Amino acid sequence: METLAFQKIYTKIKNITKATITIEADNIGYDEMALVDGRMAQVVKISKSEVVLQVFAGTEGISTNAEVVFLGNPPQLKVGEQLAGRFFNAFGDPIDGGPNVEGRTVEIGGPSVNPVRRKQPSQLIATGIAGIDLNNSLVTGQKIPFFADPDQPYNQVMANVALRAEADKIILGGMGLSNDDYLYFKNLFTNAGALDRIISFVNTTEDPPVERLLIPDMSLTSAEYFAVEKNEKVLVLLTDMTLFADALSIVSNRMDQIPSKDSMPGSLYSDLARIYEKAVQFPEGGSITIIAVTTLNGGDITHAIPDNTGYITEGQLFLRNDSDIGKVIVDPFRSLSRLKQLVIGKQTREDHPQVMNAAIRLYADAANAKTKQDNGFDLTDYDERTLEFAREYSLQILAIDINIDTEKMLDVTWGLFSKFFEREEVVVRQEFVDKYWVKN
Amino acid sequence: MEGENKTTGKVAGIIANLVIVEVDGPVGQNEICFIQHPESNLMAEVIKIIGDNAYVQVFESTRGLKVGTNVEFEGHLLESTLGPGILSRNYDGLQNDLDKMEGVFLKRGDYTDPLNREVKWDWTPIVKVGDVVKAGDWLGEVPENGMPHKIMVPFKFKGKFTVKSITAAGSFTVDDETAVLTDEEGNDVTTTMVQKWPVKIAVKSYKEKPRPFKMFETGVRAMDTLNPIAEGGTGFIPGPFGTGKTVLQHAISKYAEADIVIIAACGERANEVVEIFTEFPELDDPRTGRKLIERTTIIANTSNMPVAAREASVYTAMTLGEYYRTMGLKVLLMADSTSRWAQALREMSNRLEELPGPDAFPMDLTAVISSFYARAGIVYLNNGESGSITFIGTVSPAGGNLKEPVTESTRKSARCFYGLNQARADSKRYPAIDPIDSYSKYLEYPEIVESLGEKLGDSWIENVLKTKNILLRGKEAMEQINILGDDGVPLEFHKRFWNSELIDGVILQQDSFDEIDAYCPLDRQKLMLELVLDITDKDFSFGMFEDVSTFYKKITNILKQMNYSELDSDKFSTYHGELDSMINERLN
């Protein structure tokens, strides 16, 4: 963004804190953007003629006579077909060496969709990953995060899901992305020949952390353009939302706000909800689906970031390392897709819901048996069988490297039922047992 | 406060949705004002006054707002508009009709009329000229979706009035005259079908509010059978995310014995509201056969809508409830989630730099919550009829920890506690209501116990207590088995454990997504409970502990199939027969 000739230049900064500067100025709009010594800044407080600006890159080295120029608008993005295939920074400026995008200018972080203008999500997204498609089916218009420890391959899983999802556009919002991961996404999308349907807004670990705060809004504003104006199916990938929330806490801390749980700002729920609620199915066919990553600290989901996220999103996909099979699985206990009931048994085979539940119940029995075993007790025959079942189920269904269709997932599961159990041990509606039980 | 000359002011400061306005005249606490942003008027509410500075919370985004912008004060508090045509509507937290808004996106400052001013209603007068009436008395009625919608003396009217004239039966719009009333000083006032009421003040146009005295049927076994809520009672559902609060509330709103259902989606997901919009017009009310949407009103202030309006949404919902209660109707009010409302209070209190209480919530949180819950209740109206608001709120405890301020404050106000348990939800034992920790204080009310006896027979309460006892002993037995091992405990422990599993599987667990199991009327609950208790009474003999689980799993499976079958169907009786023979076989 460049300064325009007629804009007034202020040079008398009154206060400077780590994150903000204060200056006397009139006729300034709330949320307006400015340049402070060439750095992007935004109005966060106005009191009479005193304006407080948050400087995204921090205030280090800024002196009281630095130049301040107000840009007269909130953060904006130029939207148009030309966005496709391009890489941008948090301010929407190209970082791929390409030309600036021509298009209509829109404010980012715009208004919400009227709930009565939404359509109920109803279109299944097939990923081939059975831990997702069988137990936690995704639907267009859904918002769901991966909960994963930092050492798990969440970005790879997410990229796989994105490429198999048959979306018209994939928008990557990278926050605090390592340069390696950034290049991983770039190469993967290029090699898959998918670059023309991908748009990336990236803040890497080399960029100032507070700039990340703009990434979700940039990504979702461009998503809205394609979903509303072009009626496209848009998939937005946000990684890592934990680093986004960390940036929120940095800001609120620097502004002396009272922290609530885990040093997070009291508004964390609303701040995250504003982003995730942009997921939507429009009646005209366009949709925005959000798949995010929330990294955990030692699997702790009671921390304010995953906790608030869980209260906002429509389920979560919990990645866990299963040491019994030596693979990362989609944990069937802690994972949940809340929109699955809109599609399972309707767009998938009729026995899907019951088979899914029965398998998870048996898997839970296996977990109990395991506890028994660990406590040194004798196992019953049933216990032994559940343990064997759980192992196979992990390998053939839960592991994230599975890639089969839903029909096959159901057949595999019925196969495991019949292999290890009696009919009445598997609580499933009689008519399905009659139809699908695999007779050995 | 109302007057010709409105107080005006100018914006002097802005921090997110908190705006400081310098005023030139009197302003009242909680008074409504409009900030005249060039794009559109932004509605706001006064929340603090210091000298000439009014601190207002804006119900909209303040983006682009500038110091010096004009503000006009309205002279009244935030009000609901009450009249026929509220049912089946979808409102936002400020009672704007969402369907009347244009475009896909919500435009800020777009305020729409909650009522339809053109449609004509079939009016029948109730009072006669010369009758003496007061606030809340019924002047006449119009049918609204098959329900008698009473047109009342406006709640704001103070003192006694004599009916000077009353409009004869006919077809009228809400703004047409319904009556002329003369007050004690001889002044005439004209009434229409519309009145307004400030949402944060309780409507008290009734004679008396007794203690709740009869149960309120929800169709959910884990509630009705074990811990029933009373008509006009209060309850809350705390639970970590994903444990089933919303699904449970939706289930209750579908099958509960209410005339009117008001659902406040308070800071939750828009897709969940869409689910109601989509499903309720298709589903039948099991009691009237009409569509569920006809008795339902939705207040949708989803999490991406402005935070201040979120706080207003629960009050708007309660006010609509009080309006219908005063018509002598049974209202069920649900709020999902009251924690989001508490968080809205917290955000504002932090911006005001008030001294924070625990977890940075405002100090008066408990008082705010309890005065809200106190607005529920069953009432006797001036004419002796009764009406009620049964209120059930969900609570979303931070980190799933029930020791946090919102849960603790709510526990002090709500009489029923339906705690959702993470472990139950994880093992898909839905609804995940914890059978041991949950309670209904109403079971301690002799009048409720008596009404239960009348409805369900003298042995009912005894059976309920017995069920709870079996569940408790089952839990203890399981703990022992876990410590000592399957072989380390007497066989009796296994039986105890499996008896509790039987009750869990057949009575507690209920599939909200199964067409038949989703709704279990009371008589069916009674049948199933007696059937199950009868089994737990039996003196089965088993050789080894493994036989216990095998047998119990089999009968649980059959009883579950019964839950999935139509009550008087062949299928049901076939399973019943199978069950009997399996039991007899075991006994011999």
Ligand SMILES: Nc1ncnc2c1ncn2[C@@H]1O[C@H](COP(=O)(O)OP(=O)(O)OP(=O)(O)O)[C@@H](O)[C@H]1O
């Ligand atoms: N009674 C039930 N029967 C079957 N499945 C259920 C039931 N209750 C909950 N579930 C499952 O659990 C999921 C989460 O339930 P729900 O949305 O009600 O949780 P919640 O407690 O409201 O969560 P949040 O606090 O995040 O809003 C549902 O989408 C559904 O898959």
Ligand SMILES: [Mg+2]
């Ligand atoms: Mg919910």
